[in-house]
Amino acid sequence: MPSLPLGVPSNLDPYFYNREKELITLKSFLNTLNQDVANQIIVTGYRGVGKSYLLKKLIQELPGNILTAYLDISQVYGIQKCSLTEEQIMHALFEAINNATKKESNTLLKIYNAGKDILTKIRQNDYDFKGAGSILGIAVPDINDNYEKLSKFVMEYPQKVVDASKGEIKGFVIVIDEFQFIGELKSPEAFFWMFRSFTQEQDNVSYIFTGSTSSTSDIVDKINGINGAFGNRMLQFNVDPFTxxxxxxxxxxxxxxxxxxxxxxxxxxxxxxxxxxxxxxxxxxxxxxxxxxxxxxxxxxxxxxxxxAVKWIFTWSTLSMQEKCIITTIIDKGPLKWSDLLGEVDFSEGTLNKNIIKLKNKGILSHSGKQYNIEDHMLSAWLKYRKEHDGFYPQ
Ligand SMILES: Nc1ncnc2c1ncn2[C@@H]1O[C@H](COP(=O)(O)OP(=O)(O)O)[C@@H](O)[C@H]1O
Ligand SMILES: [Mg+2]
Structure with missing residues (x-):
């Protein structure tokens, strides 16, 4: 029996197949960092299509003068037991950014060590960066609100690292994976606008937002829709399955x-x-x-x-009763219009809407031709199979 990896393997090369065109395109988006032009990128594609693997391969292949950081928001979400705050994301982001500076160069080593001190403070919720921040010449923001202080500091940090490297580093690429979990914040809009306001001032920091969400989901709209934070200015790239x-x-x-x-x-x-x-x-x-x-x-x-369908079995176990109910209703009845779906479930309009948005963000539900449908055929196949065999859907 073969043993192909079920996740992204830590040794990327032996199992990686093709994706040459995708790598060329993404590299060309990032290449502009050398001319002090930072593109902001969004990579969509269904769960299991290979986004995370592709992006890890991409950042591995970038030249040494580009620093790279990778942050998986689902891990922050998991560790925090399903209650995500902006502050927790900023902590994790700073940690990922600082890890990226861990390189064998004297300039970077100094920066990395300063960053380590800052991280210790951040972990203790001490956001007075006066001493620690001085090495990069980051002015300590004169703000009382702790979260604002923290976010300003963290968001400005990668560009300051590039500036402080005096030409050694040309850019910073930061991948934010499973970004649809940002939808769990109280105000995802405010969070995305905050990113927008900082990135537009920065010439050498490219963010790549990616996650298993459909390119028409609410969360993609919030970040890059016409009225979203980046207002269509992000380069959007979809990863397709193998032909x-x-x-x-x-x-x-x-x-x-x-x-x-x-x-x-x-x-x-x-x-x-x-x-x-x-x-x-x-x-x-x-x-x-x-x-x-x-x-x-x-x-x-x-x-x-x-x-x-092993991935789906895990995902299924993380869904709420209402989310599961919407999915099984659609599997039983076929694609449904909103009003028909409302007639089938026994919760309120508000609850239905909230859960539909969540399921779309998670890349589980699609909406086309005014009908809601299940986006992944493997999820439907598995659930139908269990119902046939057990007489009921898995709990
Ligand atoms: N280009 C590829 N070559 C070989 N295996 C791949 C490739 N892309 C993805 N895979 C495999 O497919 C699975 C899903 O990939 P992953 O990157 O986690 O998907 P996604 O992030 O889109 O959900 C993993 O087991 C991974 O090893
Ligand atoms: Mg992934």
């Missing part, structure tokens, strides 16, 4: 020991729809010494569905 050709070449390259007939390959592609997450988890259940034709693939797919 059938790419899927077949990927299998040949990474798991040549698994044999398929021609129609077996077709069926494999139709089951996984080119999502690397499903390709990997499905492959891991297949055996060597078997020639998989279409029928065998279908049989294996249903037999191993729990393993293939």
């Amino acid at each position: 059938q050709d790419e899927t077949e070449n990927y299998l040949k390259e990474k798991v040549s020991e698994i044999k398929f007939t021609k129609d077996g390959l077709d069926r494999f592609y139709r089951c996984t729809r080119g999502y690397p997450a499903y390709i990997n988890s499905f492959c891991n259940t297949l055996s060597t010494g078997v020639s998989y034709d279409s029928d065998k693939i279908i049989e294996e797919f249903y037999l191993k569905l729990e393993q293939v």
Whole structure:
């Protein structure tokens, strides 16, 4: 049995396949940092399509004069047990930014050590940066509000690092992954506007916001919609699943020991729809010494569905009762208009709206042709299968 990674492996290179065009495009967006032009970027795409892996590969490949930081908001959210605040994000952001400066250069080493002192203070909720901040010449903001003081300090920090490096560093790239969790803040709008106001003053800091959210979700609108904080000025980039050709070449390259007939390959592609997450988890259940034709693939797919849909089983367990109810209603009844959905669930309009926004932000619900539908076929397949077998949906 092959063992392809189910998450992003810490050693990126051995498992990474293709994405050459995507890397070229994203690098070209970031290349302008060398001319003191900082693009702000948003990368969308369904869960499991390979955004995190692609972005980790991207930042690994950037030249040494570009510092890179990576922050996964879902981890901050998880650690804080589902109550996220702006302040917690700023703490984690500063930590990620400071880690990026940990390089073998005298100038950067000084900066890193100063940053470590600041981090200790931040962790103790002590936002008086007078001593610690002086090394980068960051004026200590004369503000009483602690969060404002902290956010100003953290947001200005990466550009100050570039300035203080005296030409050694040309830019700072900061990836904010699973950014749809920012939607859990009391005012995501204010948070995005804060980013906008700082980034527009900075010539060498590019943020890449990414997450498993649909490109038409409320959260994408809040950050980059016409009335959103960045008002369409962000470069928006969508990551697509592998094509059938790419899927077949990927299998040949990474798991040549698994044999398929021609129609077996077709069926494999139709089951996984080119999502690397499903390709990997499905492959891991297949055996060597078997020639998989279409029928065998279908049989294996249903037999191993729990393993293939493993990501969804975890995500399902994090959803609220109301979110689950909306999903199972749509699976039972098919795509529904808002008013029909309201008629089917037993909670108020307000509650329905709130939960619809959450599900869209999480890339679970889509809205097109005035109807709500489930965006991921693997989630539907798994839930239908469980209902058929157990008589009820998983709790
Ligand atoms: N280009 C790729 N080559 C090989 N495997 C990939 C590639 N992109 C994604 N994967 C695999 O697919 C799974 C999902 O990738 P991930 O980056 O976590 O998706 P996303 O962030 O879009 O939800 C992981 O197991 C990862 O190893
Ligand atoms: Mg990801």
